[in-house]
Amino acid sequence: MSNRRYVYLWVDGIHFGVRLEDAAQCILVVIGATADGKKELLALADGYRESEPSWREVLLDLKARGLTLDPHLAIGDGALGFWKALPQVYGTTRGQRCWVHKTANVLNKLPKSQQPKAKAALHEIWMAATRQEAENAFDHFVEVYRPKYLKAVACLEKDRDALLAFYAFPAEHWIHLRTTNPIESTFATVRLRTAKTRGCVSRRSILAMVFMLVKSAERHWRKLNGVPRSVFTLLHT
Missing domain, CATH: 3.30.420 (Nucleotidyltransferase; domain 5)
Incomplete structure (x- = not known):
């Protein structure tokens, strides 16, 4: 190489x-x-x-x-x-x-009744058009869920910088960088x-x-x- x-x-x-x-x-x-x-x-x-x-x-x-x-x-x-x-x-x-793994980890710490709404809120973070919009959506998630679901919020917050690192790279690449899909999609077939x-x-x-x-x-x-x-x-x- x-x-x-x-x-x-x-x-x-x-x-x-x-x-x-x-x-x-x-x-x-x-x-x-x-x-x-x-x-x-x-x-x-x-x-x-x-x-x-x-x-x-x-x-x-x-x-x-x-x-x-x-x-x-x-x-x-x-x-x-x-x-x-x-x-x-x-x-x-x-x-x-990886946002797919992180989303699953956060949702596992929430009751099933809260998971659809929380999943949509997490989607708003990593699909935001700019880093600032992602930060705002992140803060909103924390504000909404921290009072009752501290473990779910802690799971998200501990990797904040690493979850938003892709914003430092060309926007054309974001779709490739937010998840481990290149591996996951391949190994779904291999499995x-x-x-x-x-x-x-x-x-x-x-x-x-x-x-x-x-x-x-x-x-x-x-x-x-x-x-x-x-x-x-x-x-x-």
Whole structure:
């Protein structure tokens, strides 16, 4: 990867509905976007409970393979292992929390009767046209729900900066940066295929199967919007 520049990373730890040799194992996935907007699979590796050491090993391997320039932004869910490992390897890469994961986490802390209205209010935050409008919608959510649902508000507030980090990047890219959808959409299909597997599966077997399925899907991944102009702007700011 030494001759390529990756501006964004999407990361996730994937668990499958098959019996592995070690139930604590998962597959750590990294997808990168190049400076010309193409998304590529960068890493597919064994992980242990999405732990900090597992993620650090994956990131160090990326650096050893040539990804020496810090990406601008990494997008992932709230798994603490990755966010602890990231600054140890790519010190200037900013973090963006996935809004789909965060929305689910917040709604789980609300009664079902409140969830539809709260979901719409959260949507107003991350779909706002400007950072200031998002901040205002964020403040409104906090004001409305804090008196009765402190745990839900605390879950949202603790990642405020990381949830709104995407606003610092070209608007054409926001649709790509707010969630881990590049990984989630791919692995929804992969899970359907692996769900047909019976019996206990070795780590080597599941990794090989998933790698082949993801590489096949990679050919159809959507490029970043607004490239190359928006990426040129990004690289020079």
